Amino acid sequence: MPDLALFYFPAACSHVTVCALEEAGLDYDLKLVNLAKMEQTGADYLKVNPLGKVPALLIDGDLLTENVAIIAYIDALKPAAKLLPSDGSxxxxxxxxxxxxxxxxxxxxxxxxxxxxxxxxxxxxxxxxxxxxxxxxxxxxxxxxxxxxxxxxxxxxxxxxxxxxxxxxxxxxxxxxxxxxxxxxxxxxxxxxxPSIQRANEIARQARVTLGLE
Ligand SMILES: N[C@@H](CCC(=O)N[C@@H](CS)C(=O)NCC(=O)O)C(=O)O
Incomplete structure (x- = not known):
């Protein structure tokens, strides 16, 4: 399995990415980007993702952006998790x-x-x-x-x-x-x-605490 690092803010659409990673049961590093403090516009984050948005997924250090692409990628890594179930047609x-x-x-x-x-x-x-x-x-x-x-x-x-x-x-x-x-x-x-959604919600709650948002 590749090394995965997700750049994430709890209230953002990156929450859905965490739901996908949790449902797939993959290991990943969670990197908080504080959108409430505009961290996404800082030089450090722009080096990671020049678009200044979350989610961003580093796959063995290689950047993937756009939630649809990231979720399709997670689905392809773990098809058995059926994130996107289909009859294959x-x-x-x-x-x-x-x-x-x-x-x-x-x-x-x-x-x-x-x-x-x-x-x-x-x-x-x-x-x-x-x-x-x-x-x-x-x-x-x-x-x-x-x-x-x-x-x-x-x-x-x-x-x-x-x-x-x-x-x-x-x-x-x-x-x-x-x-x-x-x-x-x-x-x-x-x-x-x-259960995966409950875990993702708990991850979001902990992130809000860490970021001083609750
Ligand atoms: N099309 C992108 C949109 C990503 C996006 O707009 N993310 C928002 C959070 S939900 C963001 O990072 N906003 C920060 C900003 O625009 O400064 C995707 O689907 O991944």
Whole structure:
């Protein structure tokens, strides 16, 4: 197995990466990057990841960025963990990548627009926030219908379920109203029963303590 080091902040989408590593049962070093203190913009971190973002995974010292790619890599290292279960057909694999991309490329910018609208505009943040709520409402309505029908995003548990709930948690921190989404509330309860998710949540709690965030 390669040497893995994950650069991570507990409230960031790197939480989903930790869920993936825990579910896969891989050994890895966790390196905290304090986004609350803008450490990602410091020279030390930019040497690791010139993009100044987390997650970043060092694989035997070689950088991999983008959560979708990192999760697909972890899945390929440990296929038995079924992070992205599929029937092995081209369509099945595409369906799993589709779910990851929905979380990363569609939901992520929308929920950031709800929680951190000031980072997306040099003008008034409130119109950005209002539009982000509108867009996220449509996306979460789609997710709600899918979870109502299939129980889990793919019909069985996958890392997409953790990604979806991470995105919803960001929206909730920004004041997003989740009352129209009862199936997503139930989905969160079921997700939190999974031992890997409980370990990832504990890792996040310890990281917040270490960083002085709680
Ligand atoms: N497309 C990237 C986005 C990564 C990203 O935006 N990470 C955020 C945290 S969720 C970050 O590091 N933000 C710090 C910054 O933009 O300064 C991915 O999916 O990995």
């Amino acid at each position: 081209p369509r099945g694999r595409a369906e799993a990548i589709r779910g990851l991309s929905f979380c990363s490329a569609t939901l992520h910018p929308q929920v950031r627009g709800i929680l951190n609208p000031h980072r997306l505009t040099e003008g008034e943040p409130e119109p950005v926030r209002a539009m982000s709520i509108k867009l996220a409402s449509k996306s979460f309505a789609y997710a709600e219908a899918r979870i109502a029908e299939h129980g889990w995003w793919l019909g069985e548990w996958s890392i997409i379920d953790a990604y979806l709930q991470w995105a919803l948690s960001v929206a909730v921190k920004g004041g997003f109203d989740t009352t129209p989404f009862p199936h997503l509330a139930d989905h969160l309860q079921r997700l939190n029963q999974r």
